[in-house]
Amino acid sequence: MKARIEVRLKPGILDPQGKAIGGALSGLGYAGLGEVRQGKLIEIDLPDAADRAEAAQKVEAMCKTLLANPVTEDFRVELID
Amino acid sequence: MKARIEVRLKPGILDPQGKAIGGALSGLGYAGLGEVRQGKLIEIDLPDAADRAEAAQKVEAMCKTLLANPVTEDFRVELID
16 A cells, blocks of 8 residues: 655645745746746655555544644545555 | 646655655565655646636646656646646
C-alpha cells in the first residue's frame, strides 16, 4: 500500500513561495493568472500495511505529528493499493 | 478554471528531503515504512481561461519553462472547473 499526502497552506495564510511563482510566470509573459499556491506532496510506501483503516489512522497520526503544521496547514491523505 | 500541478522527482533520482522525512518518522517510532518521496503541489487560478485545451497547453508550457526541471522531474497537470 502507498499513502499519498497533500499538505496545503490553509486559505488566508500568506504563501510567499506561491507569490514568487506567480511573479516569475508573469515575468515570463503568462498573463491573466490568478492566485498561485504551493503545497507539498508526500508519498510513503507502506509495504507492511495490510489493514486499510489502520494504515489511514497511522498516516493521519504522522501528518499531525510531523508532516503538517496544524496551525497553518491542512492535509489530505489518500491510500493507493 | 484552476490548474493543479504535481511535480515529482523522476524515479531513481535521489530525494534527500524524502529520506529526511523517512528518517524523522522512524525516529518518532513509525516502523515498517518503505521509501518516502516528496514532491510539489502547485495550484494556479486561471480566471480568464475559457478553453480547456488552450489552458492545458498553457499550463504545460509553464511547467516546461519554470515549474519543473525536465532533467530531474516529472509533472502532471489536472484542470478543475
